[in-house]
Structures are given as C-alpha cells and as structure tokens.
Amino acid sequence: MRPPDSESRQMLLFILRRLIVMIPVTILISVIGFIIIQAPPGDFVSSYIAGLEAQGDIIEPELIDSLRARYGLGEPIYVQYFRWVSSFVEGDLGYSMIYREPVVDVIAQRLPSSFTISLLSLILVFAIGIPIGILSATKQYSLADYSFTVVGFLGVATPNFLLALVGLWLLFKWTGNVAIGLYSPEMQNAPFGLAKFLDLVGHIWLPALIVGTAGTAELIRTMRANLLDELPKQYVTVARARGVKPTKLLYKYPLRIAINPVISTVGWLLPVLVEGEVLVSLVLGLPTIAPVLLDSLLQQDMFLATSIIMILGILTLIGTLLSDILLAIVDPRIRGAV
Amino acid sequence: MDELAPPDSAMNGSLLSVRNLQTHFFSREGVVKAVDGVSFDIRPGEILGIAGESGCGKSVTSQSILRILPRNGKIVGGEILFQNDDRTIDLATEDADGRVLRDIRGKEIAMIFQEPMTAFSPVHTIGDQIIETIRIHQEVSKEEAHDQAVEMLRRVGMPNPARNIDEYTFNLSGGMRQRAMVALSLSCRPKLLIADEPTTAVDVTIQAQMLELLRDIQADLGMAIIMITHDLGVIAELTDRVMIMYLGKEVEHGTVEDVFHRPQHPYTRGLLASIPKMEPGRVEIEPIEGVVPNPYAMPSGCKFHTRCPDFIAGVCEKLDPPLTEVAKGHEVSCFLYGGKEGLE
Numbered sequence: 038m039r040p041p042d043s044e045s046r047q048m049l050l051f052i053l054r055r056l057i058v059m060i061p062v063t064i065l066i067s068v069i070g071f072i073i074i075q076a077p078p079g080d081f082v083s084s085y086i087a088g089l090e091a092q093g094d095i096i097e098p099e100l101i102d103s104l105r106a107r108y109g110l111g112e113p114i115y116v117q118y119f120r121w122v123s124s125f126v127e128g129d130l131g132y133s134m135i136y137r138e139p140v141v142d143v144i145a146q147r148l149p150s151s152f153t154i155s156l157l158s159l160i161l162v163f164a165i166g167i168p169i170g171i172l173s174a175t176k177q178y179s180l181a182d183y184s185f186t187v188v189g190f191l192g193v194a195t196p197n198f199l200l201a202l203v204g205l206w207l208l209f210k211w212t213g214n215v216a217i218g219l220y221s222p223e224m225q226n227a228p229f230g231l232a233k234f235l236d237l238v239g240h241i242w243l244p245a246l247i248v249g250t251a252g253t254a255e256l257i258r259t260m261r262a263n264l265l266d267e268l269p270k271q272y273v274t275v276a277r278a279r280g281v282k283p284t285k286l287l288y289k290y291p292l293r294i295a296i297n298p299v300i301s302t303v304g305w306l307l308p309v310l311v312e313g314e315v316l317v318s319l320v321l322g323l324p325t326i327a328p329v330l331l332d333s334l335l336q337q338d339m340f341l342a343t344s345i346i347m348i349l350g351i352l353t354l355i356g357t358l359l360s361d362i363l364l365a366i367v368d369p370r371i372r373g374a375v
Numbered sequence: 376m377d378e379l380a381p382p383d384s385a386m387n388g389s390l391l392s393v394r395n396l397q398t399h400f401f402s403r404e405g406v407v408k409a410v411d412g413v414s415f416d417i418r419p420g421e422i423l424g425i426a427g428e429s430g431c432g433k434s435v436t437s438q439s440i441l442r443i444l445p446r447n448g449k450i451v452g453g454e455i456l457f458q459n460d461d462r463t464i465d466l467a468t469e470d471a472d473g474r475v476l477r478d479i480r481g482k483e484i485a486m487i488f489q490e491p492m493t494a495f496s497p498v499h500t501i502g503d504q505i506i507e508t509i510r511i512h513q514e515v516s517k518e519e520a521h522d523q524a525v526e527m528l529r530r531v532g533m534p535n536p537a538r539n540i541d542e543y544t545f546n547l548s549g550g551m552r553q554r555a556m557v558a559l560s561l562s563c564r565p566k567l568l569i570a571d572e573p574t575t576a577v578d579v580t581i582q583a584q585m586l587e588l589l590r591d592i593q594a595d596l597g598m599a600i601i602m603i604t605h606d607l608g609v610i611a612e613l614t615d616r617v618m619i620m621y622l623g624k625e626v627e628h629g630t631v632e633d634v635f636h637r638p639q640h641p642y643t644r645g646l647l648a649s650i651p652k653m654e655p656g657r658v659e660i661e662p663i664e665g666v667v668p669n670p671y672a673m674p675s676g677c678k679f680h681t682r683c684p685d686f687i688a689g690v691c692e693k694l695d696p697p698l699t700e701v702a703k704g705h706e707v708s709c710f711l712y713g714g715k716e717g718l719e
Contacts (some may be wrong), residue, residue, distance in 0.1 A: 066537045271493040277443050279481035282473045290496050
C-alpha cells in the first residue's frame with residue numbers, strides 16, 4: 038500500500054550513510070587506542086626486564102636492544118602506529134609477549150567463550166528485563182512493582198564479583214559442585230559434541246546470569262520509566278476510545294514506542310557485558326577475553342591490548358549500526374530525519 | 376438492566392440519557408468530585424453543547440460516558456443509559472474494558488480529542504489506525520476497509536486521500552491532522568460523536584474550518600454531537616442546546632436561544648458578560664469576581680456562592696439548589712428561582 042520504492046531506497050541510503058561514517062570513526066578509535074596503550078612510561082621490554090631483574094637475573098644490554106629492535110619499540114610513535122595498522126589490516130595482529138604466541142591465537146582461544154557468555158547474558162537481560170519492566174509499569178505501585186523495584190536496585194547495587202562468590206558458594210552448598218570454568222575437568226579436553234555441549238550448558242548459566250544482573254536491573258527501570266511516559270499519552274486514550282483490545286493496545290502502541298530507547302542501547306551493551314565480565318571471569322576462572330585484556334594492560338603487552346581494544350571498538354560500531362537500522366525500521370520518524 | 380420497561384418509554388426517545396452522574400477522583404490529597412450529579416439527555420441527530428471553565432467537569436463527563444477515565448477516576452453513582460438499537464445499556468455499570476463497551480467505543484460512540492498531533496500514534500500511518508478501527512467493528516477485508524478509509528478521508532476534505540492514508544501525522548499540516556482525526560472517529564459512522572475541546576489547540580482559521588466540517592458531516596451522516604468547550608462562541612455557532620457546568624454541577628440548561636439571550640443563573644450571566652464585546656464604544660469586559668475554589672476544599676451549598684453577586688445569605692451556603700424550570704426546557708439551579716421552600 039505504501040510506496041515501496043521510496044521507503045526502501047530511503048532505508049538503503051540511511052545504511053550507506055552510516056557505513057561511510059563508520060570509516061573515520063574506526064580510524065579514530067585505532068589512533069586513540071594506540072596512543073593510550075603507549076602513553077604510560079616504559080614499554081613491554083622495560084617491564085619484562087624489571088620482572089627478570091627482580092628475580093635476580095642480569096640482563097645484557099645487547100639483549101635489550103635486540104628485543105626493542107624486534108618489536109620496533111625504538112621508532113617514533115607514528116612509525117610504530119603505521120607499521121601496526123598496516124599489519125592489522127592484513128590480519129596480522131602481532132605477537133603477544135606475555136603468552137609468547139601470536140595475538141590472533143590468544144584471542145581466538147578466548148573470544149568464542151566470551152561471546153557465548155555475553156550473548157547469553159544479553160538474551161537473559163532482555164528475556165527477564167522487558168517483561169518485568171512492562172509488568173511494573175502497567176501495575177504501577179502494586180506489590181509486584183515494589184518487589185521488583187527492590188530486587189532491581191539490589192541488582193544494580195551489588196558488585197558482580199560478590200554475586201559470583203555468593204553463587205559459587207550456594208551452588209557448592211547445594212550440589213557439591215564447584216562451578217569453576219566453563220567445562221567439568223573431565224570434559225575440558227574432550228572433542229566438541231553433544232555431551233560437551235550439555236556440560237557447557239550446565240556451567241554457563243551461572244556466569245551468564247551474574248554478568249547480566251546489573252543490565253537486567255537497569256533494563257527493568259528503563260522499560261518501566263519509558264512505558265510510564267507513554268501510557269498517559271493521548272494516542273493511547275484515543276486507541277482505547279476506538280475499541281482496541283487492552284492487550285493489543287499495549288503491544289501495538291505504547292510498548293512499541295517505549296522500546297525504542299532500549300533498542301538504541303543494544304549497540305553498546307555488548308562491550309559493556311565484556312567489560313563487566315572481568316571480575317566474574319577471574320572469580321569463576323572462565324577462559325574469557327576480559328582477564329586477558331586486564332593482564333595485557335598491566336604488563337604493557339601492547340599488541341595484545343591494542344588488538345582487544347580495536348575488536349571491542351569495532352564490535353561497538355557494528356552494534357550501534359545494527360541498533361540504528363533496527364530503530365529506523367521500527368520508527369518512521371528516524372527514517373525520515375536521517 | 377432487565378428491570379427496565381420497554382426501552383423507549385425509559386429513554387423517552389433519547390439516544391443517551393445521563394442521570395445523576397457522579398465521577399470522583401481519588402488521590403493521596405483527597406477526593407475530587409469532578410462530576411457531582413449531572414443529568415442530561417441527547418436525542419438522535421441533536422447537537423448538545425457542554426460549556427464551563429476548565430475544571431468544571433465537562434471533559435470528565437465525556438470520559439465517563441466512554442469509560443476512558445484515568446486510573447484514579449471512578450464513577451461512584453448515577454446512570455449512563457445508551458440506546459443501542461433496541462437495547463438500553465447502562466454504560467456506568469459495564470466493565471470498562473469489557474466486550475460491551477469495546478463494541479460501543481468507536482462504533483456507536485466516537486470521540487474527537489483536543490490535540491490532533493497526539494491523537495495518532497507517531498509510528499503508525501493514519502490509515503493504519505483508521506483501518507484498524509474499521510476492522511475491529513466490521514467484518515470486512517483489508518482492501519474493503521482501506522477503501523472505506525480513503526472514502527472517509529475524502530469526505531472530511533483531505534486533499535489527496537489515496538496518498539494521505541499512508542502518511543504519518545508528523546508529515547501533515549495542522550488542519551490536515553484535524554481532518555484526519557475527524558475521519559478516524561467517524562470511520563464507523565457512530566450514532567454519537569463526542570468532541571472534547573476540538574478547537575482549543577488550533578488557530579482561528581482552522582477552528583472555523585473545523586466547525587464547518589463538523590456541521591457538514593453532521594448534516595451528511597446525521598449523528599448526534601456532544602460539543603465540549605469553554606468557548607461560548609463555538610456553542611452559539613454549532614449547538615441546539617447547551618448545558619453550563621460549574622465545579623461538577625449543572626447550573627443552567629436550555630436551548631442556545633434561551634441561555635444566551637435570557638441567561639438566568641448568575642454564573643451564566645457572568646460568563647456571557649466576560650466575553651469581549653465588539654460593538655463600537657463598548658470595550659469593557661466584566662470578569663467574574665474571585666477565583667475557582669480549590670477542588671479539594673469545595674464550598675458548601677451552592678458551589679458558586681463564594682463568587683456570586685446575588686448571594687442570599689443563610690441560604691446559598693447551606694443548601695444545594697435544585698434544578699428549577701424557568702421556561703419550557705430551560706432549567707436553572709439557583710435559589711433566585713425557587714427551591715428554598717424547604718428552608719426557613
């Protein structure tokens with residue numbers, strides 16, 4: 038019924054424009070990321086030597102120089118940057134000095150589990166947060182609303198690592214299992230199959246739930262507030278006065294508008310979850326990317342740190358693009374404006 | 376409803392009969408008696424005006440009829456009898472979101488609201504919402520509903536109905552939004568249209584267009600209209616009869632001719648005197664003394680006695696004045712015209 042040409046062309050133009058904008062932003066992220074990693078005094082070699090000297094080793098100055106030359110640490114920063122960028126674009130992320138293996142390998146081992154936990158958390162955040170938010174708004178000031186509000190504030194206020202510790206203890210108390218890692222010890226090296234998958238499912242829910250707690254609590258608050266803003270609006274009363282059924286009315290009109298800000302946050306939720314899992318991963322001993330990022334920053338493992346930051350940055354950009362596209366599909370006002 | 380005799384005798388030929396309606400709002404600060412015993416009838420095809428200052432309960436009256444009151448508003452007494460074909464339904468006692476009311480809303484009784492911009496959902500096309508209304512109340516295909524919607528848009532004077540149907544409100548001008556809103560409420564050809572301050576939020580040229588449109592459509596479709604406004608000019612121009620309200624009470628009720636040319640209640644007289652006159656040499660406005668009382672602390676007796684120039688001490692602050700018929704079909708609730716016999 039609607040002229041399909043102009044609508045889809047408008048949409049295509051919108052996506053194209055967003056893609057073009059992403060290019061300079063990516064370059065900016067790489068420059069800033071690189072500079073920040075380089076900013077602290079010293080480099081990996083100096084902290085490596087400091088470590089060796091602390092153990093009483095005596096380091097030959099020639100060794101130091103050869104190490105520096107190998108990693109190009111003596112060059113001016115812009116030379117280092119261009120060298121790093123050109124190999125990054127080719128897919129060579131450099132060499133991790135802590136792990137003594139290519140950065141690609143370090144990341145490849147850990148990114149999948151990080152991703153799985155984050156994605157699962159994300160799904161849990163939405164599956165729990167949105168319905169409870171709707172309930173809280175439609176039954177404002179009811180017992181359920183008050184209870185969820187209390188639980189929600191507790192969720193925001195409790196640090197994740199504490200939740201992880203409590204979860205660990207409770208699980209041990211009740212089942213006798215120690216929920217550390219993503220797999221049971223006997224499954225650790227088994228080939229991936231149904232048994233290993235079930236083992237993963239048995240372990241992953243705890244970290245996913247804990248990582249998602251704060252996000253869920255926040256989403257409940259956001260969803261509730263947005264919906265409470267929309268419910269008294271006139272178009273809701275008008276729809277009611279036209280004879281629209283209460284449930285259909287809620288889903289078709291106010292909810293559709295109330296959910297827009299939630300969609301627009303999906304983009305940056307993913308990196309936030311990765312970030313949020315640092316302490317949880319440390320406590321639960323999970324092989325995820327977050328503790329690696331922490332380590333690499335502490336020990337100035339520049340290639341590893343810069344690569345992880347780049348990947349998180351690009352993830353954010355992709356996430357933002359996706360949520361913008363979703364938003365444009367849902368809300369005609371945005372389609373028209375951009 | 377079963378105890379009613381044959382509907383026609385109970386309704387006396389009226390389409391809608393509101394009897395002693397009381398709608399109160401409950402909040403932490405107390406109870407606001409927004410509508411406190413209002414009665415009126417409207418016959419098929421008639422245009423009734425309800426006028427009064429803001430806060431007098433005129434909008435709450437209309438929301439009560441359709442049962443779309445805000446959450447803290449409740450009908451605590453009275454009847455709202457609606458003659459639906461050969462059944463008389465008391466809208467006041469039905470479930471607010473139940474089947475009976477949903478079938479009446481939008482189909483038998485429709486409403487036009489104050490703000491055309493916000494009457495439509497901003498993320499749906501106007502056609503989407505008109506077609507939805509048609510398909511809730513009629514068993515027609517999407518295509519058939521679409522054609523009906525285009526036809527209704529043409530009837531309200533949209534310049535390009537076939538295209539306008541796929542537009543969003545933010546793409547339409549103020550006047551077109553008004554028309555779209557009228558088309559939305561008339562999409563199922565209701566027997567009664569309630570217009571709640573439809574001309575308040577727009578400039579005068581659109582206001583004039585709106586009144587003309589309503590008059591045309593009314594002549595065309597023949598529905599009854601309840602026109603709710605604070606603008607006495609609109610009442611004079613459009614309606615047959617008028618009810619003046621003050622603080623949830625009916626103060627005067629009669630034909631436009633009677634009420635405007637022979638106003639009886641001191642409040643009505645005050646309202647009419649406060650309209651700026653355009654005659655040469657006379658520019659003075661006579662405002663009503665005082666301010667509207669706090670809704671949580673209503674005056675005793677006649678609600679208007681605190682501002683009334685004809686206040687009768689010992690009477691008005693003690694008793695609620697009953698409605699007195701001063702001429703045929705012209706009723707006033709004021710002790711100046713009797714009703715104080717019960718007192719000393």
